[in-house]
Amino acid sequence: MKKIIIIASCFIIAIITGFVLMTFRDAGEFKILQPHSKYKCVKIANIPSPEDIAIDHSTGLAFISSSDxxxxxxxxxxxxxIFSxxxxxTPVLRNLTADLKIKFLPHGISFYAAPDGRKYLFVxxxxLPRNCVEIFEIQKNSLVHRETVEGKLIISPNDITAVGPRQFYITNDHGSSSALGKKLEDYLRMSRSNIVYYDGAKMRIVADGFSYANGIWATSDGKRLYAAATTGKKFYEYERDADGNLKPYSQLDLGTGADNIDVDAKGIIRxxxxxxxxxxxxxxxSKEIQSPSQIVEVFKNEKGGYSFKETYLNIGDELSASSVAxxxxxxxxxxxxxxxHFLDCRAVK
Known part of the structure; x- marks a missing residue:
């Protein structure tokens, strides 16, 4: 009997050890990092947690979400x-929501230019303990709060991409709203997060089965939508129809914890x-610990699919835990x- 208990104990320990090692491997903890950069950067300080950035490419005005x-x-x-x-x-930080009366803890943001010339920022x-989406109209470099959108499907919202003056997609990075449920999803790599579409009247889930859905971006023509999964380490492309429905088109294994997506005026996906x-x-x-930062560019390859290249990798001394580029x-x-702080970078020629 004693021998059976010893064998069973060793077996259980082996399973737990294997699970831990596999978790660390999948999380990238055994990677050997070789820092490099195609950019020369300066630090822009005194802005807590600049997690997401959206740029109006017609004016060069950047909007930055900031929350502790x-x-x-x-x-x-x-x-x-929200800072501009x-x-x-003159590249000076300006708080655009200093006089905002609502309780405000911004996360993902999205800039939208409507056909009638009006411009909006979705946030x-x-x-706490609620989650919602705020819609602001941009007027003369100021933000005017227009609407708060709430719904039962906004469970654990992370990022947002606007496709109309009141229409948007959000990512729920977890299917659970409780802290315990979220931890179980993360460590057990459960694919329970999703993408929700709001058509201006109703919400519905249009894609699911993600492991920590994070960044999201709709193309300017409204025909394509990109999404990123952090623990899933993937980039997704969807075809989008006039009703907001999504059809899977392609996906790319990035091998890293993907965060926010940005597409510039040249169409470069970062x-x-x-x-x-x-x-x-x-x-x-703990702020005493550094976390590596990485930027990848995703591009169409010769076979019609997607490939990617790493353009920035830092161990965390210049910037820890990059979330948007x-x-x-x-x-x-x-x-x-x-x-x-965040980084203001220029490509090295």
């Missing part, structure tokens, strides 16, 4: 903000990523999950 995520993870609320940063003039908001995801979790718990002409703005 470390405080939020502890259950503390600090009013967040002028890429065509995922986490006014994805900020987390090459070591358990290190990222440690970083979220937004391009404008020869400039690149790189945001981060919990840093107190």
């Amino acid at each position: 995520w470390r405080a939020a993870m502890k259950g503390e609320f600090h009013q967040g903000a 940063y002028n890429l065509e003039g 995922v908001n986490h006014p 994805i900020a990523a987390h090459p070591k995801m358990i290190t990222l979790l440690k970083y979220l718990g 937004a391009g404008y002409k020869d400039r690149l703005l790189v945001g981060a999950v919990c840093e107190n």
